[in-house]
Amino acid sequence: MSKFIAALRSLLFVLWMAATVIPWAVFSLVASIFIRGTPLFWFTTFWLRIAITGCRFICGVRYQVQGMENLPDGPAILLPKHQSTWETFAFPTLMPRPLCYVFKRELLYIPFFGWAMARLDMVHIDRSKRTEAWSRVAEQGQRFMAQGNWVIMFPEGTRIARGQQGTYKTGGTRLAVATGASVVPIAVNSARCWPRKSFLVRPGLVTVSIGKPIAPAGRQADELMREVEAWIEAEMxxxxPEAYSTQ
Incomplete structure (x- = not known):
């Protein structure tokens, strides 16, 4: 596909998201007056299905999920590889339970999208205040999991370029040790189609691979994260394989 065609399709996709997110965010804000918790989550995140569907039909981005049988029945903390906006949008549409994202509070200031997200059961933190941020994650993470939600944290903290590896931080495994919830490592190669910091979205197949849950009993947070890191990077x-062929 020529770069021009890819740019045109990407522009149409951006327009699709802009045209659909505004009315849906308004609907969600109004709905949040009457419903909260799980019903509001599924209502609000339906827009993510609209976005992912648009990404497929406008830009040609398909996906497959491997390892759905590995998802646990009880409390869980999902720890995915983070390469793209794609998985941020896709995970709530793929998982059988409401997800509680841990994210920087600046995202709440994004017009419409952030405003609607602020009404959901999420953990938004101030990264400049680490002690306060961890206390918020521990307290709210445990409370939301008790309500049946799964917590999701990107252990590398930010989007990582294809074929690269960031620093895996132990926030997710610290929460697991503190609460007894299992951690679930997830590999995703979304940068093949939607690279970080790129306007262009190219057609292709995104693979999401879900690993077996790892129980935190008797484990240290750093040791547990090293196991998560080893599984994700090997699975990536x-x-x-093309992204790592020169390594």
Missing amino acids: RRID
């Missing part, structure tokens, strides 16, 4: 080389 399996589902996207």
Whole structure:
């Protein structure tokens, strides 16, 4: 596909998201007056299905999920690889339970999208205040999991370029040790189609691979995260070998 066609399709996709997010965010804000919790989550995140569907039909981004049988029945903390906006949008549409994202509070200031997100059961933190941020994650994470939600944290903290590896931080495994919830490592090669900091979205197949849950009993947070890191990085080389061919 030529770069021009890819740019045109990407522009149409951006327009699709802009045209659909504004009315849906308004609907969600109004709905939040009457409903909260799980019903509001599914109502609000339906827009993410609209966005992912648009990404597929406008830009040609398909996906497959491997390992759905590995998802636990009880409390869980999802720890995915983070390469793109795609998985941020896709995970709530793929998982059987409401997700509680841990994210920087600046995202709440995004017009419409952030305003609607602020009405959901999420953990928004001030990264400049680490002690306060961790206390908020521990307290709210445990409370939301008790309500049946799964917590989701990107252990590398930010989007990582294809074929690269960031620093895996132990926030997610610290929460697991504190609460007893299992951690679920997830590999995703979304940067093949939607690279970070790129306007262009190219057609292709995104693979999401879900690992087996790891119980935190008797484990230290750093040791547990090293196991998560080892599984994700090995799995990334399996589902996207081209990105690591020169390593």
